[in-house]
Amino acid sequence: MSTSVLERHAALVQAGELRPDADQVRAVSALAQVQAELEAVPARGNMIWRFLGRKPEPARGLYLWGGVGRGKSMLMDLFFDSVQIQHKRRAHFHEFMLDIHARLKAERVKEKGDPIPPIVAALADEARLLCFDEMVVNNMADAAIMSRLFSGLIAAGVTVVTTSNRRPDDLYKDGLNRQLFLPFIALVKESLDIITLDGPTDYRRDRLGSAKIWLVPNGPETTAALSNTFFRMTDYPPEDRAHVPAMELDVGGGRILHVPKALKGVAVFSFKRLCAEARGAADYLAIARRFHTVIMVGIPVLGPHNRNEAARFVTLIDALYEYRVKFLASADAEPDHLYPQGDGRFEFDRTVSRLMEMQSEDYLAEGHGPR
Numbered sequence: 001m002s003t004s005v006l007e008r009h010a011a012l013v014q015a016g017e018l019r020p021d022a023d024q025v026r027a028v029s030a031l032a033q034v035q036a037e038l039e040a041v042p043a044r045g046n047m048i049w050r051f052l053g054r055k056p057e058p059a060r061g062l063y064l065w066g067g068v069g070r071g072k073s074m075l076m077d078l079f080f081d082s083v084q085i086q087h088k089r090r091a092h093f094h095e096f097m098l099d100i101h102a103r104l105k106a107e108r109v110k111e112k113g114d115p116i117p118p119i120v121a122a123l124a125d126e127a128r129l130l131c132f133d134e135m136v137v138n139n140m141a142d143a144a145i146m147s148r149l150f151s152g153l154i155a156a157g158v159t160v161v162t163t164s165n166r167r168p169d170d171l172y173k174d175g176l177n178r179q180l181f182l183p184f185i186a187l188v189k190e191s192l193d194i195i196t197l198d199g200p201t202d203y204r205r206d207r208l209g210s211a212k213i214w215l216v217p218n219g220p221e222t223t224a225a226l227s228n229t230f231f232r233m234t235d236y237p238p239e240d241r242a243h244v245p246a247m248e249l250d251v252g253g254g255r256i257l258h259v260p261k262a263l264k265g266v267a268v269f270s271f272k273r274l275c276a277e278a279r280g281a282a283d284y285l286a287i288a289r290r291f292h293t294v295i296m297v298g299i300p301v302l303g304p305h306n307r308n309e310a311a312r313f314v315t316l317i318d319a320l321y322e323y324r325v326k327f328l329a330s331a332d333a334e335p336d337h338l339y340p341q342g343d344g345r346f347e348f349d350r351t352v353s354r355l356m357e358m359q360s361e362d363y364l365a366e367g368h369g370p371r
Contacts, residue, residue: 005032005078009028023196035082061161093133138370150184214331265368266295269294269296304344313351320358322371
């Protein structure tokens, strides 16, 4: 017997893990309704479907939007884990759209007409519940196809539940050829219930607490402190800490980046993995889009002796800053002494300025996403 997402949320509030929040209760109630409707529909191929002679009506989806740290991803966790149906899928929205473009490319090779309908049919066969984290649209390639793609999915009986930092009307705001995207906004308003989740508690900032953002010097103590911050931010059970999941991040061009630790939008890397290996802006932008927080250990003092590593570090910080990613690190020096002298010091000053700003309360309070 399944447990309602409403019951699980109430238990967390009672245990003191969450604070009473009217916005969250309203959102959880809506999610519980979607859960009940999804679970009330018999499994595919059930005799009832054939008896009725048609597919049952799909559950109406939800669009949860609000400021950073208000619990959107946490509620999505509870909802997705609670829903007891076989065909369901959860994805970060950026990764989902990368998958869509890969499918489009494969369909176009076949040269059999419009590639959207077969993709819709395949997705509808794979999942009748699609859950997305952080819906954001920042390129015309996505904007141009989203209306037809999601119209097809909803018509095929797929229930869509998504989170976003933006209200529907602000998606792809000021984007190139935005008129191509407006039908998608109309679709969201017509087909999904829009729930605002903007309560008083910033849980993400709350869980970061008074943790130091930049720790000096590198060593077991600073690594342990960052590890504790990671587990506090991700609410990971202490008994499972030896088995933190890794992930493979698609950075485009058929290339995959191994992320040693990744959980709930927080990623952990070593300086060597990201800056000593041959990496470029595409890799760092993929990281910045996917994770709201990046933790890096082992940053050395930089200079002409490790010029390539320093240049990659500059590019990484530019990408993280552009997407307002929270950056926690251990290093052998404070930011203003990280590149103390030599050729390239002048160019590094902007990175120092950004690293200092990224430790400020104003920056930490900003939502994840492009400026």
